[in-house]
Amino acid sequence: MKKVSKLALAAATVAALGAVTTTCFAEGASTKIGIAMPTQSLERWNRDGSYLQKQFEAAGYEVELTYSDNETDQQVNDIQNMISDGVNMLVIAAIDGESLNTVLEEASAANIPVISYDRLIKSDAVSYYVSFDNYTVGKLQGEYVRDTLDLDNAGDKTYNIEFTAGDPADNNAGYFFNGAYDVLSPYIEAGTLVVPSGQTDFDSVATPAWSTDTAMERMQNILASYYADGTVLDVALCSNDSTALGVAQAIESDYAGDNSILVTGQDGDEANLANVVDGKQSMTVYKAVANEAVVTLDLAKAMLDGTTVDESLIEASGWEFDCSYDTTSYETSEGHACPSFLLVPDVVTKDNMVEKLVDTGYYTQDADGYLHPAE
Numbered sequence: 001m002k003k004v005s006k007l008a009l010a011a012a013t014v015a016a017l018g019a020v021t022t023t024c025f026a027e028g029a030s031t032k033i034g035i036a037m038p039t040q041s042l043e044r045w046n047r048d049g050s051y052l053q054k055q056f057e058a059a060g061y062e063v064e065l066t067y068s069d070n071e072t073d074q075q076v077n078d079i080q081n082m083i084s085d086g087v088n089m090l091v092i093a094a095i096d097g098e099s100l101n102t103v104l105e106e107a108s109a110a111n112i113p114v115i116s117y118d119r120l121i122k123s124d125a126v127s128y129y130v131s132f133d134n135y136t137v138g139k140l141q142g143e144y145v146r147d148t149l150d151l152d153n154a155g156d157k158t159y160n161i162e163f164t165a166g167d168p169a170d171n172n173a174g175y176f177f178n179g180a181y182d183v184l185s186p187y188i189e190a191g192t193l194v195v196p197s198g199q200t201d202f203d204s205v206a207t208p209a210w211s212t213d214t215a216m217e218r219m220q221n222i223l224a225s226y227y228a229d230g231t232v233l234d235v236a237l238c239s240n241d242s243t244a245l246g247v248a249q250a251i252e253s254d255y256a257g258d259n260s261i262l263v264t265g266q267d268g269d270e271a272n273l274a275n276v277v278d279g280k281q282s283m284t285v286y287k288a289v290a291n292e293a294v295v296t297l298d299l300a301k302a303m304l305d306g307t308t309v310d311e312s313l314i315e316a317s318g319w320e321f322d323c324s325y326d327t328t329s330y331e332t333s334e335g336h337a338c339p340s341f342l343l344v345p346d347v348v349t350k351d352n353m354v355e356k357l358v359d360t361g362y363y364t365q366d367a368d369g370y371l372h373p374a375e
């Protein structure tokens with residue numbers, strides 16, 4: 001009997017089933033996904049890498065996962081190795097998107113599709129972007145300050161605020177800062193909010209590598225220069241938790257006032273959630289990166305199956321969380337729209353952290369009330 005090749009048998013089976021999609025890759029069998037995360041020194045990326053690896057492997061894909069120590073040259077090298085290893089798709093959270101242009105041209109030449117994960121890479125080699133609505137992250141921080149201080153009814157009262165933004169190499173950092181600043185700038189212009197340091201432009205308040213130490217040292221300098229005379233600091237607007245941690249450390253060591261200070265953050269890092277419990281941080285914007293991984297997996301499956309990817313993926317996937325399909329907010333450096341799947345961030349405070357983080361299974365709470373990431 002003529003030996004029917006496995007591939008021919010698979011093709012016959014597919015034809016018999018009247019498959020509605022042309023399968024480019026046998027799902028899972030030999031399909032390898034390269035996942036490039038920026039670093040393990042910023043807490044959230046460990047969760048992203050773990051969730052992504054678990055999701056893809058559970059779906060039958062082989063995974064090659066790297067963390068590049070926030071070193072752009074290392075990330076380029078890691079991605080080149082994945083291309084040499086024959087990955088069928090790349091999922092990349094860039095350290096610095098600009099530094100990846102050449103290696104992504106190599107990916108294109110090898111017909112390897114790219115999902116830009118969380119931080120937009122402005123390259124035409126990118127097929128889709130999966131993230132949270134980054135501008136809304138900042139907007140939530142600004143609105144939290146506005147509403148907590150009731151700035152609309154401040155009357156003659158004024159509040160002193162300082163800003164700490166993120167890494168200028170990270171495309172997200174500008175969106176976070178602008179989202180917050182666009183809410184608060186009318187109150188600065190009206191004199192209700194005052195910035196004693198005078199530092200309100202992104203470049204002045206940015207924090208390379210999102211470094212906790214850099215954020216701490218900058219805030220220590222600001223406190224020494226503008227607050228040593230007893231000036232009261234009311235608000236420290238920080239774009240994420242790693243910088244908020246440094247700012248809280250500076251306040252603890254170098255601020256003489258005894259007033260409570262409103263401190264914002266993002267990510268739900270373990271040390272910052274402890275600061276929220278202890279009253280050293282007021283809020284964090286939480287992004288369920290587990291859901292970001294689910295979107296990335298379902299998008300990757302559709303891309304590898306050759307299914308048309310558009311808004312219909314949201315309904316077809318049946319996600320139990322909100323996600324929008326956006327074709328206008330983000331574009332490549334060539335000015336081409338980068339179709340994006342954007343999840344929705346959430347405000348977490350001491351009052352709602354159990355409901356938002358423990359009841360959802362993302363964290364556990366110990367007997368002292370502190371939260372720890374669930375294994």
Ligand code: GAL
Pocket residue numbers: 042044118119166170172173210240241242266267
């Ligand atoms: C951003 C990310 C944030 C933030 C920062 C540091 O790109 O979206 O969650 O924490 O990097 O990792």
